[in-house]
Amino acid sequence: MPNVESQVEENVLNWNERLSSQIVSIPSSGIRVFFDIVAQKKDVISLGVGEPDFVTPQIIVNTAIESLRNGYTHYTGNAGIPSLRNEISNYLKNAYNVDYNPDTEIMITVGVSQGIDIALRSIINPGDGIIYGSPSYVSYSPMIKLAGGIPKTISTKFSENFILKPDEIDNACDSQTKAILLNYPSNPTGSSYQKKDVEKIADAVIKNDLLVVSDEIYADLSYDFAHTAISSFPGMKERTILLGGFSKNFAMTGWRIGFAAGPKEWIKAMLKIHQYSMLCAPTVAQMAAETALKYALHERDKMRDSYARRREFIVTEFNRIGLETLNPDGAFYTFSRIEKTGLTSMEFAQTLLEQENVAVIPGDAFGEEGNGFIRCCYATSIDNIKIAMQRIDRFVNKI
Numbered sequence: 001m002p003n004v005e006s007q008v009e010e011n012v013l014n015w016n017e018r019l020s021s022q023i024v025s026i027p028s029s030g031i032r033v034f035f036d037i038v039a040q041k042k043d044v045i046s047l048g049v050g051e052p053d054f055v056t057p058q059i060i061v062n063t064a065i066e067s068l069r070n071g072y073t074h075y076t077g078n079a080g081i082p083s084l085r086n087e088i089s090n091y092l093k094n095a096y097n098v099d100y101n102p103d104t105e106i107m108i109t110v111g112v113s114q115g116i117d118i119a120l121r122s123i124i125n126p127g128d129g130i131i132y133g134s135p136s137y138v139s140y141s142p143m144i145k146l147a148g149g150i151p152k153t154i155s156t157k158f159s160e161n162f163i164l165k166p167d168e169i170d171n172a173c174d175s176q177t178k179a180i181l182l183n184y185p186s187n188p189t190g191s192s193y194q195k196k197d198v199e200k201i202a203d204a205v206i207k208n209d210l211l212v213v214s215d216e217i218y219a220d221l222s223y224d225f226a227h228t229a230i231s232s233f234p235g236m237k238e239r240t241i242l243l244g245g246f247s248k249n250f251a252m253t254g255w256r257i258g259f260a261a262g263p264k265e266w267i268k269a270m271l272k273i274h275q276y277s278m279l280c281a282p283t284v285a286q287m288a289a290e291t292a293l294k295y296a297l298h299e300r301d302k303m304r305d306s307y308a309r310r311r312e313f314i315v316t317e318f319n320r321i322g323l324e325t326l327n328p329d330g331a332f333y334t335f336s337r338i339e340k341t342g343l344t345s346m347e348f349a350q351t352l353l354e355q356e357n358v359a360v361i362p363g364d365a366f367g368e369e370g371n372g373f374i375r376c377c378y379a380t381s382i383d384n385i386k387i388a389m390q391r392i393d394r395f396v397n398k399i
């Protein structure tokens with residue numbers, strides 16, 4: 001794939017001058033560059049892409065096909081289909097004990113990706129600071145910058161299961177800090193927060209008078225303890241946008257559907273951006289999402305149980321090989337320590353791919369704190385994981 005620089009050289013126009021300087025300054029995703037290499041190789045076992053290996057459950061697919069056949073091919077209202085918002089309100093109440101009014105406090109988004117984007121754009125004034133733990137999901141820093149904000153990371157540590165500490169939040173805040181961006185269970189580390197830890201974060205948020213964008217896309221994929229929504233604590237609902245989705249829990253990454261729940265003033269502001277830039281989330285995907293919540297929770301649970309079994313296997317294998325790996329609390333990623341191999345994360349990932357045809361993601365794609373780590377996605381078949389682990393074992397032993 002030609003990169004932006006080489007395209008610029010080939011062109012008559014100087015695109016570096018024509019494009020927004022902010023866009024020019026933002027690097028392309030480290031993950032994508034890697035996938036381009038993987039796509040050109042044969043017989044690669046990929047532990048790279050962060051998406052379920054399952055296809056969307058049939059009952060959801062059938063609803064979508066039916067809805068198209070029945071002529072649901074038009075726009076919906078900007079906030080999304082009322083019956084889907086109703087269903088999301090019930091789901092949030094039943095699963096996470098949080099109350100949201102489906103008419104004013106819930107909107108349907110084009111994936112959690114769009115939710116993050118418009119939640120940030122609707123609050124950031126130029127120069128506002130947004131804090132978040134690092135390593136983090138790759139989109140956070142670029143999205144904050146694109147909204148005119150200043151990303152400020154708080155380093156989290158392997159020895160502390162990569163969780164944020166309240167005093168670190170206090171220290172990271174200054175007069176420009178507007179909000180904290182949370183993600184638990186986390187991509188890339190798989191770590192999550194027990195109820196008592198979420199409560200401590202909530203206290204720090206209130207103490208520092210922050211808004212919260214809480215990316216809880218992996219909430220339903222929590223293995224060892226129940227997920228606690230931060231908006232369930234007193235005083236938190238009024239300052240939090242809770243982002244949830246269908247991509248990971250219902251194996252619906254390609255449908256591009258998610259939701260945002262929060263105070264009506266904030267949702268109203270997000271809807272302003274949404275109505276001009278997106279109009280509405282895809283109608284067919286909204287229909288499918290409603291069926292997912294109404295009739296496919298058991299399918300979701302089966303997939304979660306399957307990830308849990310794979311988690312056990314891969315974590316045991318990594319530790320047996322000698323690459324220290326914490327037991328992820330949720331999501332479907334391991335974040336393994338590779339420092340002792342003497343290779344950087346990128347060297348490890350590149351050489352492993354060249355020599356053993358296994359694709360993993362260098363940890364520093366998720367921030368500099370990820371240096372010395374690799375991320376593996378275990379949402380792939382146990383057979384694939386077995387072969388991949390044999391190859392990683394051989395690779396590490398040869399170094």
Ligand SMILES: Cc1ncc(COP(=O)(O)O)c(C=O)c1O
Pocket residue numbers: 050110111112113114137183186187215217245246247253256257258
């Ligand atoms: C933490 C996190 N947030 C958001 C997303 C994007 O999700 P969606 O497919 O709903 O846009 C991902 C996808 O990998 C993710 O890992």
